[in-house]
Amino acid sequence: MSLCAHRCRRFRCSPITKSSPRVRLRRRPSSRWRNEMQIHRVRGNDLKDALQRARRNFGEGALVISHERTSDGGVTVAVAQRPAQAGMQASTTSSGAEPAKQEVDITAYDEVRQRLAQTGFDAEWIESNLRRAAHAARHGEHPMDRFGVFIGSEFRIAHLPNTPGVTRLVAFIGNTGVGKTTGLVKLGARFVQAKRKVGMATLDSQRVGAVDQYRGYAEMLGAPMRALHADETLTTQTLGAHGKDVVLLDTKGCAESDAPQLKALHRTLYDQTAGAELDTFLVFSASASRSALREVTEAFSDLRLAGCVITKIDETRQPAAVLEHILELGLPVAFVSDGQDLGLNFRRATPELLADLVLLGRVE
Ligand SMILES: Nc1nc2c(ncn2[C@@H]2O[C@H](COP(=O)(O)OP(=O)(O)OP(=O)(O)O)[C@@H](O)[C@H]2O)c(=O)[nH]1
Ligand SMILES: [Mg+2]
Numbered sequence: 156m157s158l159c160a161h162r163c164r165r166f167r168c169s170p171i172t173k174s175s176p177r178v179r180l181r182r183r184p185s186s187r188w189r190n191e192m193q194i195h196r197v198r199g200n201d202l203k204d205a206l207q208r209a210r211r212n213f214g215e216g217a218l219v220i221s222h223e224r225t226s227d228g229g230v231t232v233a234v235a236q237r238p239a240q241a242g243m244q245a246s247t248t249s250s251g252a253e254p255a256k257q258e259v260d261i262t263a264y265d266e267v268r269q270r271l272a273q274t275g276f277d278a279e280w281i282e283s284n285l286r287r288a289a290h291a292a293r294h295g296e297h298p299m300d301r302f303g304v305f306i307g308s309e310f311r312i313a314h315l316p317n318t319p320g321v322t323r324l325v326a327f328i329g330n331t332g333v334g335k336t337t338g339l340v341k342l343g344a345r346f347v348q349a350k351r352k353v354g355m356a357t358l359d360s361q362r363v364g365a366v367d368q369y370r371g372y373a374e375m376l377g378a379p380m381r382a383l384h385a386d387e388t389l390t391t392q393t394l395g396a397h398g399k400d401v402v403l404l405d406t407k408g409c410a411e412s413d414a415p416q417l418k419a420l421h422r423t424l425y426d427q428t429a430g431a432e433l434d435t436f437l438v439f440s441a442s443a444s445r446s447a448l449r450e451v452t453e454a455f456s457d458l459r460l461a462g463c464v465i466t467k468i469d470e471t472r473q474p475a476a477v478l479e480h481i482l483e484l485g486l487p488v489a490f491v492s493d494g495q496d497l498g499l500n501f502r503r504a505t506p507e508l509l510a511d512l513v514l515l516g517r518v519e
Pocket of ligand 2: 335336337405406408
């Protein structure tokens with residue numbers, strides 16, 4: 156087993172993917188919800204293996220609430236654990252006396268605490284998450300390993316369906332200049348490399364130069380491109396989606412003014428029976444402020460999002476605001492972009508990569 160840069164052993168704990176990839180934003184879960192129940196997702200080679208791991212990590216009293224098969228043939232189980240149970244489990248493995256009342260010891264987590272402060276997390280977030288991580292610690296586990304695994308498994312990873320005969324319309328939405336167009340082109344390059352039939356379309360047709368820029372990228376990828384006007388009905392025909400595996404739909408920045416049009420787009424596409432499915436991803440810049448993140452999320456809160464993309468992680472060593480925001484929303488992460496280069500720097504999100512971001516402020 157290898158150690159990653161923050162001494163987190165790669166292991167098989169990962170966020171569960173819901174059977175339906177689309178999610179509604181979970182707006183600010185109340186602290187009551189958080190305090191009542193902890194949900195953990197544990198992955199194993201098969202159901203038996205996953206259950207054994209869950210039992211080992213979270214105790215006999217943890218309640219299995221769901222299980223599902225993953226694309227690589229494994230199984231992920233979701234288990235619920237009440238804080239009292241977690242406290243009991245932590246203490247039974249140590250002294251055994253007064254289990255539920257005993258406070259978990261986090262004095263060994265100073266190095267983790269310092270790392271998290273450097274990445275920009277605030278003290279309250281740090282202490283509460285250190286406690287949650289420490290509750291499920293196993294004997295002899297290094298605090299950095301424990302926290303890396305814990306926090307990686309707190310993120311949800313976006314599911315990217317690939318159904319033969321169904322065209323996926325992948326739309327990137329978000330604030331101006333966050334990297335929507337660049338991200339779609341990088342994604343397009345991955346699809347082309349994987350020999351998928353790619354189409355491109357843009358709703359950003361009013362801004363000077365935007366259509367020409369996107370057309371240039373489409374030519375570079377060898378993909379046909381459609382420029383759509385704001386009042387155009389968005390169908391598989393107008394989007395040029397027929398016969399394509401995927402159509403990459405660019406949108407214009409400035410969240411608030413896009414929202415009505417995108418809501419109409421969702422309605423139009425969901426009403427259609429033609430084989431096309433829309434996956435909308437909200438794009439966040441890693442250096443965005445907490446208020447900007449809240450604003451854009453609010454603007455699109457009625458949309459059914461498939462997940463989010465984090466861009467520009469190369470521009471900051473303190474991505475705490477965006478990571479906290481995503482965790483709070485429970486929004487699945489699809490990709491992480493760390494550079495301007497179109498051919499590189501667009502990675503599929505994984506629990507390990509997100510743990511790197513939390514603990515190091517960068518990906519390795
Ligand atoms: N450093 C860095 N720059 C990026 C990244 N992604 C995009 N950019 C740059 O950010 C700038 C804006 O990118 P765009 O893709 O045009 O952003 P957009 O969201 O489409 O912008 P609008 O269409 O104007 O709303 C460009 O200079 C990109 O090269 C990234 O991951 N890292
Ligand atoms: Mg753009």
